[in-house]
Amino acid sequence: MRQKQQVFAVLRVDEFHDADTPIETKVTVKQVVSSQEIAEREVERLTRINADKRCRYFWQATRFVELPEESSS
16 A cells, blocks of 8 residues: 655756756756645745845645555565
8 A cells, every 4th residue: 555645845946047958957856845834944045045046946745655665576
């Protein structure tokens, strides 16, 4: 049985890349945290300290899915 837990990813979009740069190069998952409140605070903090670096931070709710271990048969 899969166990699911809601978590919150803090993401960064680098806006200094040109338009032809693939999106997967522009977006970075900075961290995954256990509450929306923590994610919101971290987005605010990172936005403040990196204001001059042409990047944007946001958070996104997601799920952590713990899969059962496979047997080694």
